[in-house]
Amino acid sequence: SAVISQKPSRDICQRGTSLTIQCQVDSQVTMMFWYRQQPGQSLTLIATANQGSEATYESGFVIDKFPISRPNLTFSTLTVSNMSPEDSSIYLCSVVVGTYEQYFGPGTRLTVT
Amino acid sequence: TQLLEQSPQFLSIQEGENLTVYCNSSSVFSSLQWYRQEPGEGPVLLVTVVTGGEVKKLKRLTFQFGDARKDSSLHITAAQPGDTGLYLCAGPPYSTLTFGKGTMLLVSP
Numbered sequence: 542s543a544v545i546s547q548k549p550s551r552d553i554c555q556r557g558t559s560l561t562i563q564c565q566v567d568s569q570v571t572m573m574f575w576y577r578q579q580p581g582q583s584l585t586l587i588a589t590a591n592q593g594s595e596a597t598y599e600s601g602f603v604i605d606k607f608p609i610s611r612p613n614l615t616f617s618t619l620t621v622s623n624m625s626p627e628d629s630s631i632y633l634c635s636v637v638v639g640t641y642e643q644y645f646g647p648g649t650r651l652t653v654t
Numbered sequence: 655t656q657l658l659e660q661s662p663q664f665l666s667i668q669e670g671e672n673l674t675v676y677c678n679s680s681s682v683f684s685s686l687q688w689y690r691q692e693p694g695e696g697p698v699l700l701v702t703v704v705t706g707g708e709v710k711k712l713k714r715l716t717f718q719f720g721d722a723r724k725d726s727s728l729h730i731t732a733a734q735p736g737d738t739g740l741y742l743c744a745g746p747p748y749s750t751l752t753f754g755k756g757t758m759l760l761v762s763p
Binding site for chain 2: 647
């Protein structure tokens with residue numbers, strides 16, 4: 542299994558500012574992902590955080606808006622840049638352990654005013 | 655993109671009732687996963703089904719993977735308030751999961 546923590550757990554930010562979300566895992570993992578969950582919606586994959594190389598972004602998400610760092614196998618950050626109210630969501634990091642088991646952090650609830 | 659359709663979207667029942675929620679797709683999946691997400695938390699993996707026709711039981715929860723590996727169901731027997739949450743199906747596992755929109759289950763005492 543894996544225990545994942547995220548900081549901050551929630552934040553209220555003003556339009557035009559940026560927020561960096563941290564994800565810490567209690568063990569070394571190869572695969573780490575960032576998801577967004579908009580109010581009342583399911584999870585949408587933003588990107589795969591790759592250690593030692595640039596993140597791999599899904600369609601509709603770009604590095605300038607969501608820069609990601611992965612300095613080692615236990616830590617990653619996601620920055621939400623130049624925020625607008627449409628960025629209000631829950632942001633979740635996840636890791637894969639073994640073949641099938643995917644674990645999620647508790648999420649960061651972001652409100653943009 | 656492989657799409658997963660979940661039904662119903664919302665279900666409100668009384669404690670002790672039985673229920674079934676469904677996850678359907680027009681695509682074949684190598685396997686499917688079921689998660690439960692409680693308010694303010696991240697999704698928690700309940701089960702992975704990998705073989706067509708497979709049935710897995712987790713206490714009062716029974717998961718079935720369709721023979722054609724295009725659909726799955728989750729049956730809860732004698733639901734309890736602690737079962738309240740958003741139930742999500744996802745597939746395929748490992749790497750980039752595709753999530754259904756979920757079934758929000760509310761079990762009242």
